[in-house]
Amino acid sequence: MKKLLMMVVLLMMVGFMGCDDTTTTVVAPEDLAPPLGLYSITGDEEVTLFWWCSNYDDLVGYKVYFISGPYGGGADPREEVPNGFEVVDSLSVTPPCSELKSIVIDGLTNGETYHFLVVAAKDNWSDISYTSNIIADTPRPESGTTITLYAKQAEPTLAGLEVSSFERVDCTSLDSNYDTPGGSGDIMVERFNPGAGVRAWIDGINSGWIQDIGYMQDWDDADEAPETGYADAGHSIEALMGHVYAIWTGDNHFAKIQVTDIEPSFEWIKVKAAYQPAVGEREYK
8 A cells, every 4th residue: 555655656746747847948039039128117126027029929928037146148138048047927928919018026125136038938838039138127115105304494303314214304403514413314305485485495414415307207217316416415406396306325325206295385395215225226217
């Protein structure tokens, strides 16, 4: 009886091994075109990938590969998936297919850089195309909800924002260099009249710099922090509804905020924020 049970277990193991066969064959572009134009939108612990579908009658879908950490192989498409890349997800399609496709890769670590590529697949996923272009992306946290920042002249204890934690900071004891006693906080809201009426203003504090990068309906359009053009700490920039502001912190991190609401008497503004934890990484999207 024991021998019979062992035989059954062995047969089941062989069967499972056959079902889990991940062997693939790379086919030429004339037999299966690779996906084109891979790009991404950065999210909080996730990345959304986009690419153009390759229209083949026997296309069954796409495999997404990724690698975490450094990759020095360049961005150009490859004939084979480079060593180190692993399948992270797949997307089934039904031909004909010629539109823009997308997939969300979640469960990623904020501040960690990942490289992605996509291949087309046919014949029950066993044949794959050459790769798409290879892209890098670094997920970063977002505030999730809007943050209310009060003007220093109205409520100084809630006037500042620490962009790495999305927490408000006390700016009551701000010194002449626009530094807080504990060094926390990157921006601060003020309300004053520069000669053309009272307005709400945003200042960099603790060596934080800020730049207005314009009105945007979709703040994902702000995909990368500028390299230059920032106002130094203590220099005020007007807070405008719908505008996105790039922030360069004193410890060489980048963030962005968007003004989503302004109180009529300029006592407070509401913002949403995103912060890039990778040092020196200017990518928002």
